[in-house]
Amino acid sequence: MKHEAEQQLLKTLNGQLNELPAIAKTMVQQYQLSAMVLSVLCGVFLIACLAGTIWLSVYFFKKGEKQSSHERIxxxxxxxxxxxxxxxxxxxxxxxxxxxVINIIHACAPIASLVKDLFS
Known part of the structure; x- marks a missing residue:
């Protein structure tokens, strides 16, 4: 029942998106823009985390190779x-x-994401 209501609302919104009031179009655009901004932030944090992890792992690995057996004990x-x-x-x-990935999906399909958020 809930799934059918979501599908009906999606069909209505997809078919009549041009007839939506300006406030609804603005709301969809803002939702999409916020998802894009979050995608960029998550991408930056992902790259920083990967770079930091690689750097720290290599640093500690090289430091561990230089340790003598007495220091390791x-x-x-x-x-x-x-x-x-x-x-x-x-x-x-x-x-x-x-x-x-989740934020990119929300940015690419803002109407489906909005409907899902409304029903959850």
Missing amino acids: WRTDCSAVSGMVAVTGGMISLIMLMSL
Whole structure:
């Protein structure tokens, strides 16, 4: 029942988008613009997170290679820290990538996203 109502509303909006009042067109454009801005921000954060993860992983890995066995026993093993940084950064990057994809979908299909947001 709910799915049928969503489909009917989408058909109505897609067919009569030119006849919508100016306020509705502005609302759709603002929704689309906000999704684009969020997409750009998520993309920037994704690139920064990937670059930081790679840099920190390489830094700790190289530092771990320089450690003697005595330092590895009594201090933190830097190569293990490199692995933890890589896993944590990878998870954060995956979250940012999913956010980026979701925001791009909202920017490309603003009417469907608005209808989904209204019914949820």
